[in-house]
Amino acid sequence: MHPIKQSRIMANFDGTFDGVTTLSHELGHAFHNWCQRDESILNADSPMPLAETASTFNETMITEIALSEADPQEQLFILEKSLSGDTQVVVDILSRFLFESEVFRRRTQGPLSVGELKEIMANAQKQAYGEALNWDYLHPYMWVNKPHYYYGNLHFYNFPYAFGQLFSKALYAMYKEQGKDFIPVYENLLRNTGKHDIGELGQLIGVDLTQKSFWEKSIELIEQQVEEFERLAKA
Numbered sequence: 001m002h003p004i005k006q007s008r009i010m011a012n013f014d015g016t017f018d019g020v021t022t023l024s025h026e027l028g029h030a031f032h033n034w035c036q037r038d039e040s041i042l043n044a045d046s047p048m049p050l051a052e053t054a055s056t057f058n059e060t061m062i063t064e065i066a067l068s069e070a071d072p073q074e075q076l077f078i079l080e081k082s083l084s085g086d087t088q089v090v091v092d093i094l095s096r097f098l099f100e101s102e103v104f105r106r107r108t109q110g111p112l113s114v115g116e117l118k119e120i121m122a123n124a125q126k127q128a129y130g131e132a133l134n135w136d137y138l139h140p141y142m143w144v145n146k147p148h149y150y151y152g153n154l155h156f157y158n159f160p161y162a163f164g165q166l167f168s169k170a171l172y173a174m175y176k177e178q179g180k181d182f183i184p185v186y187e188n189l190l191r192n193t194g195k196h197d198i199g200e201l202g203q204l205i206g207v208d209l210t211q212k213s214f215w216e217k218s219i220e221l222i223e224q225q226v227e228e229f230e231r232l233a234k235a
């Protein structure tokens, strides 16, 4: 509620771990809005790739805190949930990106048949999932049930999710490296998400977002969780 400089959240809190992560997610949005309270209303609206920055940051943080206090059985559950979400974003959305890129490339030469669309989708899934997916169980018809493929103005619809997830996790990795010093930098970043392009926002936090190393920070966080999950599952 920008005009009165206050945030409100609505949540059906039921006491489950899901409820806790949802609450932390929504509080992230509330905090993001609060950081923009002194901006003009036109500068307080973030584009989709940045709108989930603080909410994802909070979810990552609450997951880490919960893991540090949970017993091994609970840790396995928390990690399974967290990794399912991350792999959906990092791996499956990559397959959709590859699919759409290839469709646009080939469509310049003429209309595509159902057979060709199936082949492009299956190839995209093979490329994104690699050996992590049994190739007998690919989903060549995935393009049928995602409506955004059929809207002219919604191409690469899922890209902001992947961008946002990786951006936010890398910010959390920076927070872990820098500790409390990072908090004012983070607040300033959130304040400015409605009025700068992403390159300029990178400068605000002292990183060059065209460099792979920034994005690898978030993949490393996920990798650590995969290793921990495997260790717990074998125990």
Ligand SMILES: [Zn+2]
Pocket: 025, 029, 052, 055
């Ligand atoms: Zn959200």
